[in-house]
Amino acid sequence: MAINISKLNVQCADCPIRHRAVCAKCDDDELAQLEDMKFYRMFEAGQTIVWAGDDLTFVASVVRGVATLGQTLEDGRTQMLGLLLPSDFIGRPWRGTSAYDVSAITNVTLCCFRRKPFEEMLIRTPHIGERLLEMTMDELDAAREWMLILGRKTAREKIASLLTIIARREKTLDVPLAKAPVTIDLPLTREAMSDYLGLTLETVSRQISALKREDIILLEGKRRVVVPDMARLLEQTGSDPISHI
Amino acid sequence: MAINISKLNVQCADCPIRHRAVCAKCDDDELAQLEDMKFYRMFEAGQTIVWAGDDLTFVASVVRGVATLGQTLEDGRTQMLGLLLPSDFIGRPWRGTSAYDVSAITNVTLCCFRRKPFEEMLIRTPHIGERLLEMTMDELDAAREWMLILGRKTAREKIASLLTIIARREKTLDVPLAKAPVTIDLPLTREAMSDYLGLTLETVSRQISALKREDIILLEGKRRVVVPDMARLLEQTGSDPISHI
DNA sequence: CGAACTCTTGAATACGCTCAAAACGCGTGG
DNA sequence: CCACGCGTTTTGAGCGTATTCAAGAGTTCG
Incomplete structure (x- = not known):
């Protein structure tokens, strides 16, 4: 095996x-x-x-x-x-x-x-x-x-949180408050994201589509996300509590 | 202070x-x-x-x-x-x-x-x-x-899980599969339970009432729960996965 | 006895889920 | 090169569970 x-x-x-x-x-x-x-x-x-x-x-x-x-x-x-x-x-x-x-x-x-x-x-x-x-x-x-994400956040906030967390991990650079676009390679299928966030894959897809429709994210293929303005995405996370180093 | x-x-x-x-x-x-x-x-x-x-x-x-x-x-x-x-x-x-x-x-x-x-x-x-x-x-x-509880369980399963977990902790005795009634002293208000389970306090109250109506639990006052048959409560938890030690 | 909580219950709403179908992407083979 | 098939993703329509808003019952304590 x-x-x-x-x-x-x-x-x-x-x-x-x-x-x-x-x-x-x-x-x-x-x-x-x-x-x-x-x-x-x-x-x-x-x-x-x-x-x-x-x-x-x-x-x-x-x-x-x-x-x-x-x-x-x-x-x-x-x-x-x-x-x-x-x-x-x-x-x-x-x-x-x-x-x-x-x-x-x-x-x-x-x-x-x-x-x-x-x-x-x-x-x-x-x-x-x-x-x-x-x-x-x-x-x-x-x-x-x-x-906190699973218990208290809405579907949209969950998606935004997942994206920011993956972005944070990919670039070990901390919060890029600069307005430079950030590219995120998702190692996950929609289904894997739904398993992570406690949602269905349809809800994940819908929320990603919604974020795209509002120009908060862009898609390059299905698995690559470009965030033109990280601050706008962060607004969608339900705003994390006091960021705990 | x-x-x-x-x-x-x-x-x-x-x-x-x-x-x-x-x-x-x-x-x-x-x-x-x-x-x-x-x-x-x-x-x-x-x-x-x-x-x-x-x-x-x-x-x-x-x-x-x-x-x-x-x-x-x-x-x-x-x-x-x-x-x-x-x-x-x-x-x-x-x-x-x-x-x-x-x-x-x-x-x-x-x-x-x-x-x-x-x-x-x-x-x-x-x-x-x-x-x-x-x-x-x-x-x-x-x-x-x-x-797992927050992401995937229903309100009823969440309540049942909380009760079994508190019972498990109070009696360090492991799962009392015997049909002896178990008494649980909740150190929590309904609101605290709702904060724990990612629910509203109204939902907690409704689910506890429902479990009581179905004779799965009895209430002695608001904060003391008696479980006549632990197995029946366990059935309501959505059945924990392979119980990990 | 009244004030302040906590808890219960009801009615209406909304958010995410289920079921279903169609579009897309990609590799394989004709 | 296109056809086909399979897995992934998107989108739609209807439904159901938990929430919201609201009122009232039950406790505890000064």
Whole structure:
């Protein structure tokens, strides 16, 4: 199922996520230990990486590609819980099964560690735990930001919020208040957006059409959005609360 | 504003949350250091502990009482993000301002640490970081569970989910599949429930009335709910996905 | 007893959903 | 190169759930 290239010799030092992933704070010696443990796995767009409830014998960092974290109700309703971009972490130490569905939406490369050895290293290497704590707290903030969006925003505000959040992530530059046009490449189908926002795909489509009709966004193809004036889009988000760094 | 009893001499060894809070893994020596740093603060029901955006110079554990974590949109819409029960942690190390509103809904006692000394201790005391990581991951799971509820569940399912979650927390006993009646003391007003569930208070009231009409729950006063058959209530939750530990 | 809350219930409205059909985009094969 | 098919997206019409607005009942406390 997964293409498993156990020991493809990629040097951690050259790794694109070296300074943002769970290993970010590691010194040379610690990195060497991780280098020794790691193995890569690749998944094709559309493949499922794990199902909720399945055994998960490894933890991993996303090296390349985009994956989604989601949950499904028995009757098929689904809710996306997060986008996993390069450097994001998959799995939970000390837990043997995945609580969530994880799926590759583009081709994905993971840098994996078997869970047990990783847990042991986590105990004896504070640098890893410190970084993992930071990352987990960031995830928690992101999840709570989504709770506000899901619980209290209208369909239009949800769409505008999604666009600004993806824009914010693509350009790590912070809020471009300058009137320069911003281009957003959506890694998501309309359906994936609806799963993220707790809407139907028809509602997503309608709201995007409406934003386009009002010249707040332009479409280049279906998956590329140009925002001529970011400030106007931000007005449509229901205005985020005190922007929490 | 806050009643500040700086050095009320309560021994950590006798503390009701000794084994669940951020200090749970600390040995005697580490505990002595915390003992030395800590100070208590008390807030009365209804008081705000911090506003989103305000400086937060301490971190704290809830010792007694119930507080809420929430966020507010400019136009006044609010979303509750979590309930803070005894042993839960408030604040984020390395961050000087609160991202959220924190309010006491009953009288609350906090065990506080000034942020800087706590951060220093966090670095030199892995036990604290390990426990904080565990707790943060639990919070993240809880937040994601709420995302599913907020995004995909109907009003009735939301109410049933809230009741089962509070029941689950009150009795740390796991799912009482036995047909024994379960009593739930709601620490929340209808409005607080609506803030939690992303509904209006009228909808909350109507759904609770409906569950009562169908004998799925009984009310003893407004704030006490008796569930004669937990299984029947669980059926109303839209059935949680694969119950994740 | 009255004031201030909290909670319940009703009636009308609106927003997003469901069901349905058609347009678009893109790769494959004739 | 065009025809075909499949998946994605758009758009429409009607419906249903939760909201809004409003009034009244139930509690608690000075």
